[in-house]
Amino acid sequence: MKIFPLVAVLSTACSLLTLSSPARAASPSISLLQQGSVGWSVSVMQQELRDLGYNPGSSRGYFNAQTAFALAKFQSQAHLQVDGILGPLTRRALIRALKRHYDYIRAPLGQGDLTYGDYGPGVVTLQGDLSQLGYNPGPADGVFNRQTGQAVMAFQAHEGLVVDEIVGPETYQALCHALGYSSEPVAPAPITSPSSQVSSSPWVLGYYTQYTPNSMSSQMSLAQHLHTISAIAPLWYTYRADGTLIKHGYHRSWVRAYAREHHIALYPVITNAYGNDRILTNQTLRQEIVNQLAAMAQEDGYQGYNIDFEGLNYWDERPLTAFVKALSEKLTPLGKTLTIAVIPRTAKDPYNRAYNYQALAPYVSKIVLMTYDYHDIGSAPGPVAPINWVNQAVQYAITRVNPQKIVLGLAVYGYNWASNGQTVEIHANQARALAAQYGVPIKWNPVSDEPEFSYQSQGMTHRVYFENGYSDAFKLQLVKQYHLGGIAIWRLGDEDHHLWTVLSRMGFSH
Template identity: 25%
Template sequence: MLLGLTVIAVGAFIGWQWFVPNGKHVVPVFDQVNPIIHKGEVMNQGAIVEGESIKLPLEAVRQLLGSEEPIRYEPESESIILTTQDKVIHLKTDALTATMNQKPFELSFAAEKVGDNVFLPIAPLEELFGLQTEYDEETSIVTVRLPGESVQRAAVQAEEAAIRSEPTIKAPISEALLKGAVVRIWGEQEGWYRVQGPAGYIGFMKKSDVAISDIETVEEPARKKPFIAWKLYGQRINLTWEAVYSRNPDTSQIGELSGVNVVSPTWFELVDGKGKIRSKADADYVSWAHRKEMQVWALFSNSFEPDLTTEALSSYERRLNMIKQLLSYSQMYKIQGINIDFENVYPKDKENLVQFVRELTPLLHEQGLVVSIDVTPKSNSEMWSVFLDREALGKVVDYMMVMSYDEHWAASPKSGSVASLPWVERSIVRILEEDDVPAGKLLLGIPLYTRIWTEAEGENGEIKVSSKAVGMESIEALLEEKKLKPEYDPQTGQNYVEYEEDGALQRIWLEDETSIEARIQLVKKYDLAGIATWQRGFQKESVWGVMDDALQSRP
């Protein structure tokens, strides 16, 4: 009997212990002095809090915002650049002066560098990204929330309730709450909610202790209306490049350019590593274009000089130098856009080129200027293709011209089409699918020239290949002179002709009405923004009307 009573007593004590909640209070321990909590998770780095000043580590901000909202730090000048679609903020560590879109922007607290870490004040992060912070003085916890984020909230309905470290009543109490206190719910587990309490601690509460209330959503910051790059609704872009080598063309000799609504003269080029730009802009050309109701998107090239490009893109100050000049020239000559044509660039400069475009675009948009960039079809060529981050650039620019030509280039070891139709289509599809560039931003680049290929037998019996680029009228004259009749080549989607001359085989894949119409059908098939032709002067006059009719017709 004594043994039985003992067993009952022990069992009762164990049962009582099992059902009695743990009343012990513990203070959660963090690895950081001022831990940062986002969506119920503690981030790897902590904040700096001094009085009213809250500063977040740069890497934590990057993690929060992701690559869509870039933050750049340049240690050489200790510059920090924050960019969005319509704003560029520049600040430096230990400085209260900053700029927003080149205008003064005063800071109450400066960015600072502690060891290898850079910490950013909240003010510019709130201004640009709408990032919100809450700080609890007792727990030293900084809670961060981003625009558009939503979370379910609940109110304590019991007279007293506890947030515990684990989903069990035997776990110690992290935070004790009274009736009416509000918590955020970040998940649930076996009859418990995973919550964040008013003091910032993360833990678990019994579902029966709270009642679901409302959903809390962080409002999006006020933004300017999106920049509208193309206002000719229902009309596709029909751009042609005007190659200006030494002097501008005599506009009285150009002709009508039927259907062309944008001209892009090659006026601006990089001349040194500090970002100096040479201009060949011509006010008379602009006036002529405007009288013809054409916009002018002046081309800015890096002169295809990789070393100059590296230097000019290397720092905020040099990039800003280029931007200021482009803004000044645009206002001076009353042009409507800038077309960026950077080629022959080291792959190491990929990120710097994207950063330049990110800093350039908001400032040009502020002046009503369209921003476009020329890209090659994707290939393994490091200096002509790999350096282009088409996906990142496509998120920033208004338009991207795909230079779909030189499938077989001037010094190609094999003769072939400048741009066969299947190759052109693959080039477009890869950028649409692999780089997620919207179809409404893409312009299909169309060559107005072709190459006459010469295949001659060399001393060792090998076939030597050479070529020369010629315009459409020259090819027509050649065909007439030699009484040649081209035949349609279904593999390239072009007319083709060959003939013997001086013991060598001459081969030509023609650019003509047939190839032009086939390319424009691709524009319609993939619903692209329009076309860009290289270059005015290579075409025959009748082609302008063919392009206009094919491009603007519906469907």
């Protein structure tokens, strides 16, 4: 799995869509959260306070006296007016505190929640969207100034949102909805019975990030396909060689609350900073990490973890197995389960010996085969997940592990290789647009069962190989043929929309 920044960004696709008539701006009216308030926004605020070390109480979604006390304590330490009320100033202070609390990485397209003082391409997109909707954010100069803030608050008031000048998940979604992009609400609809989520269909795990290079985000994809997705694996945690835990993504409060409301299992990804094996080979450090992860799973209500340790050598086989065994034995009494992502092996492949499927299987509920990047950004051009190689990897796995424990990794991307040595990641919609732009046909490769094409640009030859819903259908056939436990999508938000139609037709929906 490739690690990308965890940031919520406003989809650039929103600014490309049109409305039949622009919305009229309304006068902003500030919405506050205070003792007695109930609902989704309260639940998210309570989770944010917990993340910062405050105790808002066990009541979720109800603003009681203990929540007010915790918020007042935060206000005091943030040098704000201490009134136990969440208004615009306190909301901004919470966001600033969360950004400091977590390892916050900026994405190429901009930032996470946007508010006064921010700048960059994400603000340019925001300003363009607001202008298109009939508001007046000023020139699209990429600076979130007071005029942009007034336009944001006018839009929020018109949409019935909390008017706080902060463009967060709810405002992002409302903007896209107003532009005709999405009809799904951000806040979850009430679910009357948790049992309605139970399904015997194959497990569908979605790797979840807040930054994707294409026009969808993990958040939108999750909201639109709740009936299909069984679990998400957000990229939240990385261990350094000295055992320091790096926490990514200050938006986790929203994700946890959303997953809980919709009964979506949460398996945060644990990575090893690629190639770091000291956390495995040092027994004292290994046990400290096991204890820390177990406590965190209990405190934050995770269903377990997805271990994704890469860059390992053959001598890491036993330490990796020992780590997984120790963590599993710590999580099992808590009712938690462990999953692990592994670089696939085949009968002809002498590499990746750190992953001993038979030794790992007793301690995990699922083994995710990362059956992608057969050719990657650093290789010669070629198919990303050729079907014959994927088939060999599955056959190797099921002769060693119960097929129901095997989860097939689905690539939903590809690469564009240029003859000057530059390679960029590409997705199905981008690939189709490129082929149309240069007037070249997309060819189907019957050997790899994957689309490809070539084109000329500025004196260079480009070769493009990518996955789409049709190529992934061949992998889904393997899941059915070998009775595997399910699939894992790398990553939510990048996928071809057709993939969801294929999943539904093949019985992967709840």
